[in-house]
Structures are given as structure tokens and as C-alpha cells.
Amino acid sequence: MEGKVKMKKKSIKDVAEKAGVSPTTVSRYINNRGYISEQTKSNILKAMKALRYYPNELARSLYTSQTNLIGLIFPTTNNPFFGELIFYIEEALYKRGKKALLCNSMNELDVEKDYLNMLRSNQVDGIIVGSHNQLIADYQFPNLPIVAVDKEAGQDIPNISCENYSGGKIAVQELLRKGCKNILYLSGADKKKPDLNYREQAYIDEMKKFKKSPLIVEAPFSDSVNEKVKKIESLFYTNKNIDGIIAGDDILASMVINAANKCNIKIPEELKVIGFDGGATTLSFLPNLTTIQQPIKDIAYKAVELLIEEIESGKRIPEKVMLPVKLVQGETT
Amino acid sequence: MEGKVKMKKKSIKDVAEKAGVSPTTVSRYINNRGYISEQTKSNILKAMKALRYYPNELARSLYTSQTNLIGLIFPTTNNPFFGELIFYIEEALYKRGKKALLCNSMNELDVEKDYLNMLRSNQVDGIIVGSHNQLIADYQFPNLPIVAVDKEAGQDIPNISCENYSGGKIAVQELLRKGCKNILYLSGADKKKPDLNYREQAYIDEMKKFKKSPLIVEAPFSDSVNEKVKKIESLFYTNKNIDGIIAGDDILASMVINAANKCNIKIPEELKVIGFDGGATTLSFLPNLTTIQQPIKDIAYKAVELLIEEIESGKRIPEKVMLPVKLVQGETT
Numbered sequence: 001m002e003g004k005v006k007m008k009k010k011s012i013k014d015v016a017e018k019a020g021v022s023p024t025t026v027s028r029y030i031n032n033r034g035y036i037s038e039q040t041k042s043n044i045l046k047a048m049k050a051l052r053y054y055p056n057e058l059a060r061s062l063y064t065s066q067t068n069l070i071g072l073i074f075p076t077t078n079n080p081f082f083g084e085l086i087f088y089i090e091e092a093l094y095k096r097g098k099k100a101l102l103c104n105s106m107n108e109l110d111v112e113k114d115y116l117n118m119l120r121s122n123q124v125d126g127i128i129v130g131s132h133n134q135l136i137a138d139y140q141f142p143n144l145p146i147v148a149v150d151k152e153a154g155q156d157i158p159n160i161s162c163e164n165y166s167g168g169k170i171a172v173q174e175l176l177r178k179g180c181k182n183i184l185y186l187s188g189a190d191k192k193k194p195d196l197n198y199r200e201q202a203y204i205d206e207m208k209k210f211k212k213s214p215l216i217v218e219a220p221f222s223d224s225v226n227e228k229v230k231k232i233e234s235l236f237y238t239n240k241n242i243d244g245i246i247a248g249d250d251i252l253a254s255m256v257i258n259a260a261n262k263c264n265i266k267i268p269e270e271l272k273v274i275g276f277d278g279g280a281t282t283l284s285f286l287p288n289l290t291t292i293q294q295p296i297k298d299i300a301y302k303a304v305e306l307l308i309e310e311i312e313s314g315k316r317i318p319e320k321v322m323l324p325v326k327l328v329q330g331e332t333t
Numbered sequence: 334m335e336g337k338v339k340m341k342k343k344s345i346k347d348v349a350e351k352a353g354v355s356p357t358t359v360s361r362y363i364n365n366r367g368y369i370s371e372q373t374k375s376n377i378l379k380a381m382k383a384l385r386y387y388p389n390e391l392a393r394s395l396y397t398s399q400t401n402l403i404g405l406i407f408p409t410t411n412n413p414f415f416g417e418l419i420f421y422i423e424e425a426l427y428k429r430g431k432k433a434l435l436c437n438s439m440n441e442l443d444v445e446k447d448y449l450n451m452l453r454s455n456q457v458d459g460i461i462v463g464s465h466n467q468l469i470a471d472y473q474f475p476n477l478p479i480v481a482v483d484k485e486a487g488q489d490i491p492n493i494s495c496e497n498y499s500g501g502k503i504a505v506q507e508l509l510r511k512g513c514k515n516i517l518y519l520s521g522a523d524k525k526k527p528d529l530n531y532r533e534q535a536y537i538d539e540m541k542k543f544k545k546s547p548l549i550v551e552a553p554f555s556d557s558v559n560e561k562v563k564k565i566e567s568l569f570y571t572n573k574n575i576d577g578i579i580a581g582d583d584i585l586a587s588m589v590i591n592a593a594n595k596c597n598i599k600i601p602e603e604l605k606v607i608g609f610d611g612g613a614t615t616l617s618f619l620p621n622l623t624t625i626q627q628p629i630k631d632i633a634y635k636a637v638e639l640l641i642e643e644i645e646s647g648k649r650i651p652e653k654v655m656l657p658v659k660l661v662q663g664e665t666t
Binding site for chain 2: 010024052069072076077078079080082083084086087088090091094099100101102103104111115118143225251254255258279280281282284285286287288
């Protein structure tokens with residue numbers, strides 16, 4: 001243990017002891033409540049300085065009942081879409097003086113339940129949730145402001161997403177315009193997340209409109225990378241006439257492109273591919289990708305705006321906000 | 334405002350009022366301190382249930398002086414390396430019953446200072462820092478456990494990183510073995526982050542060993558994507574004889590590959606490229622990339638382990654831990 005420096009975090013109790021007063025008096029001083037003599041104030045301040053005790057927002061929060069902590073429940077930061085979304089949510093919160101408590105649920109139900117309990121006992125001011133689980137009952141806290149991103153978390157819970165249906169429609173139209181005859185939809189959505197299925201629904205509806213039969217292959221979020229890659233490679237053998245693929249997200253699109261390269265299928269000549277999300281990291285890796293771009297920053301800022309409106313008004317705002325998508329014309333279609 | 338449901342977070346004060354006791358008594362009950370009559374206990378419990386008040390960890394933390402909150406100060410989650418690192422840090426913290434307060438500093442000094450103050454006033458139990466700023470003075474809190482990742486935050490602050498020097502050396506050797514004569518190092522490191530410069534230093538040392546002059550081009554983290562891309566494209570015009578590029582990280586490597594494709598330079602025939610990091614997202618987008626892989630998960634878990642050791646022992650552990658890197662043999666060299 002040589003070379004180790006003794007550390008001990010100071011508490012309100014240490015300050016009280018040093019100042020020769022009760023913890024309650026220190027707490028009253030910090031929170032500016034009730035009468036305290038000038039002499040006592042001066043003793044407390046001296047004790048705080050000597051101990052390098054910093055006024056504790058948490059202590060204050062017992063009286064204001066605000067902690068300025070916001071819980072974020074998302075599957076993972078290890079994904080370019082969520083990484084970017086969480087970055088902007090945190091940025092928007094920071095600008096409003098709020099801090100982000102990050103919870104990566106990996107879409108596991110138990111983990112998410114556990115987080116919800118932790119968040120409750122930490123008394124966060126609100127929650128922004130974007131995980132795929134449908135725990136509607138658990139999100140029905142009458143006292144807790146909640147905003148959902150790309151998720152239906154309950155009837156009276158506000159929900160922000162991009163125009164998923166419109167995005168799916170634009171994707172089909174882009175492939176048809178480029179001459180595709182046999183378009184497949186590669187779905188990454190869990191059935192638990194109906195919002196994302198609007199993309200798929202739009203594909204089904206558009207195909208029917210053009211008298212074509214929809215063909216959907218599922219490679220859900222919960223599959224491993226290897227499972228997804230295998231599924232995609234086998235596609236090219238079982239469905240030899242496919243000339244267009246709509247991928248449910250850009251990671252799936254990149255897997256399709258890599259699998260096609262491996263199988264010597266030329267993009268866009270023999271196969272056209274379109275993704276979904278269009279995040280900055282993705283387009284930095286794949287600048288030629290054609291994709292449906294979500295306004296990720298706008299979604300993040302809108303979610304924070306609505307949550308803070310809920311916190312400040314003390315009222316639920318059961319709005320459904322859908323922000324427009326944009327076709328990014330690359331070279332894969 | 335129609336359709337809005339009234340919400341109000343309950344505080345210890347509300348419970349006290351409903352139970353007809355003082356907030357201090359409620360707090361004593363929650364924290365199991367001092368004598369409280371059975372009748373009073375029963376009144377408080379009833380009030381808590383009626384108000385749906387959940388025992389508040391923050392209230393308890395005033396007595397235990399532990400909040401179980403850990404501050405994470407990193408540049409951004411919008412980057413595959415940090416997104417993955419933060420994912421695993423949060424996972425490791427969760428397993429230890431700790432929660433992650435996420436702070437994206439974007440490497441801005443003012444933002445980082447602001448976060449440090451916020452973290453101090455929120456009384457986090459400790460901090461894991463991986464941003465590039467060198468605020469040594471500000472990280473010298475004698476009372477606060479800190480662990481740095483890929484950053485020298487001060488003499489007595491533990492530091493976890495991969496073997497950056499060894500990684501740089503392996504990269505040069507790989508390119509030399511593949512026949513490169515003119516190897517350039519594309520640096521993404523800010524001069525403020527000396528740990529990353531070990532990669533560069535290894536390049537310089539290896540080049541000297543083989544009697545070659547080092548050639549370094551800088552495209553720091555703070556540059557915009559466009560600035561970086563322009564810098565890389567102009568490289569091919571000003572240094573026509575370059576046949577090998579070591580990129581300081583995989584994002585830079587992907588930019589080199591994209592720029593080469595645009596300029597019709599064949600990889601690996603005319604130009605060999607090797608990256609650094611080897612994260613899961615990156616290799617999903619670019620499965621053919623040759624790169625130096627960091628043990629991202631191990632780094633994350635080690636950082637959390639050391640931090641918790643500091644918290645529990647109340648002592649600084651001024652260790653420098655370096656974890657081994659691995660050459661991922663792709664098709665770009």
C-alpha cells in the first residue's frame with residue numbers, strides 16, 4: 001500500500017462535527033432555510049473550506065425535490081445511431097443544467113427493470129427511454145416525467161421519432177425508380193418496437209400498390225453479428241433474383257454491402273442497397289451509402305425540450321412528434 | 334393543456350407532512366438512525382405508500398456519504414471507440430451497483446471545467462476521465478477517487494491504456510513486412526494527450542531504426558470531417574511516392590481508404606493502410622480493415638476495478654496499467 005494517498009469524501013456530518021453544530025443546521029445553512037446566527041454561519045463556512053466540502057446538490061435536492069438528474073435508458077452506446085442520439089441528448093441536457101444518468105439496457109428486460117428501480121430510488125427528475133422493451137406497466141409512474149424516443153411507452157407518454165413510415169416509402173420508391181424488380185426488406189426491428197415496424201409496413205403497403213409481393217427477412221437486434229452475416233450471405237443463394245434490398249438500418253446495409261462484395265455481386269449494377277439512419281459516423285465510414293437520414297440531433301433536442309416542459313409544468317404532454325426524414329443519395333442505388 | 338395529467342414528484346417533506354412528523358424524523362426512519370416509536374414508523378410507512386414515495390438513495394447518501402454515482406468525462410459517445418468503451422464501463426459499473434453520470438466534454442476546456450464543478454456539487458463517489466484536456470490542477474482533488482483512461486491526469490492518478498507504443502511499432506513492422514518503402518503516419522492525436530503520442534513516437538523510433546525519415550501529417554480530433562478529408566486527399570498529390578499509411582485511429586484509416594478509392598489508388602496494391610482501435614462497430618462496417626486492436630472491454634473493466642478499489646480503500650492507487658494490443662490482419666495491407 002506504499003505510495004497510496006489517504007482519501008475520504010467529506011459529508012455534511014464531518015462539516016457539522018468540525019463546526020460544532022448539528023447536521024440539520026449545516027443543511028439549513030446550505031439550503032438557506034430558517035434562522036442561523038452570523039457566528040454559526042461563519043463557523044460552518046470555515047469548516048466547509050477547511051474540509052474542502054463542496055455544497056452538495058443532493059442535500060439541496062431533499063428540499064427542492066429536484067435532483068437535475070435525468071435517466072437515459074437506451075440499448076447501448078456501442079452503436080452509431082444510439083451513440084449519436086445520446087451524445088446530442090446529453091448536450092441538450094447540459095445546456096439546461098441537467099445531467100445524464102446513462103443506462104445501457106441491451107434490450108434486456110431484467111436489466112431495464114433493475115434500472116427503473118435504481119432510477120426511482122435515485123429520484124431522477126425524469127427519464128428518456130429508447131430501449132426496445134415494452135414494459136408499459138413499468139413506465140406508468142404517475143409522478144415521473146417520461147419521454148420515449150422511437151418507442152411507444154404508453155398512451156399518455158410523449159413519443160418522438162422520425163417519420164418512419166414515410167422513410168420506408170421513400171426507400172421503396174428510390175429502388176423502383178432505379179429499376180429494381182425484386183425488392184427485399186431486411187428487418188432489424190424487434191417485434192417489441194412497433195414504431196420501427198412502420199418502416200416495414202410502408203414497404204409492404206408500397207409493394208402491394210405496385211402489385212409486387214413483399215419479401216421480408218428478419219435479422220433482429222438481438223442476433224449476433226455472425227448470425228446476421230450468415231443470414232445475409234445465404235440470401236444471395238436462396239433468392240437469386242433479388243436486385244434491391246432495403247435495410248432496416250445502416251449497419252444491416254453495410255453487412256449487405258460486405259456480403260455482396262464477398263460474393264462478387266456488383267453494387268449498384270447487380271444489387272441496389274439502401275439503409276436507414278444516416279448518422280455522422282456511418283457516413284464517415286461509408287460516404288457512398290444511399291440511406292434514409294433521420295434528424296438525430298433534432299430528435300434529441302425535441303425529446304429534452306418535451307421532458308423539461310413536463311418537469312416544469314408538472315403535467316403529462318401526451319404528444320406524438322414525428323420529424324421529417326431525408327433521402328441521402330449515395331452510390332449504392 | 335387538455336389531456337395533460339398532473340404530476341408532482343414527492344419529497345421527504347411531503348411524506349413528513351402527511352405523516353404529521355418532521356422531515357428529520359422521516360429521514361431518520363429511512364436511514365434507520367435513532368429511536369422512532371412503532372406508531373410513528375407505521376404512520377411514515379403509510380404516508381410513503383399513499384404518496385408512492387420511493388426510499389431515496391440520495392437522502393441516504395447524506396449519512397453514508399456514498400451516492401453510488403460515478404462521473405464519466407469523455408469527449409463524445411458519437412465515436413465508435415468511445416461509444417464501445419463507455420458501453421463497457423457502464424456495464425462494469427452496473428454490475429457493481431454503481432450508476433454512470435455521462436459527461437461528453439467534446440474536449441472543450443470550459444465544458445470540462447463546468448462538468449468537474451457539477452460533479453463535485455453532485456458528490457459523485459469517483460470519476461473516470463478520458464477526455465484529451467490536460468487539466469492536471471483541476472483533477473487534483475485530494476478527496477475524490479479518479480481513474481484516467483488513455484490520459485495522464487497527474488502523477489498519483491492511476492492510468493489505464495493499451496500498449497500504445499507497442500501498437501505503433503507493430504504497425505510499422507507490418508507495413509515494412511508487406512514491402513512498403515515510404516510510410517506516412519497520419520496522426521489524430523491532440524498534442525494535449527501524450528499517451529496517444531506513444532503510437533507516433535514508436536513510428537518515429539522504428540523509422541529511424543530502419544534509416545528512414547519519419548513523415549507525419551496531423552489531422553487532430555478537433556478538425557472537422559471535411560478538413561480531415563481534404564488534408565488526406567491532398568496527401569496523394571503532394572506525396573506521390575507514399576505506399577503505406579499508419580492511421581492514428583480507424584476513422585482516419587477509413588477516410589484514407591475512401592479518399593484512395595476516389596483517387597483511383599488501389600488498396601493494398603498501390604497503397605497499404607493500417608488503422609488503430611479495432612472496435613466492434615468499426616469492424617462491422619469495415620471487416621477487411623487491417624488494424625491494431627485495443628482490448629476495449631478489458632480497459633473498461635480494469636478502470637472500474639481500480640476506481641472501486643480507490644473508493645473502498647480510501648486511498649490513491651497510482652498504478653499505470655497497459656493492456657496488450659493485437660494485430661487484426663485484414664486486406665488493406
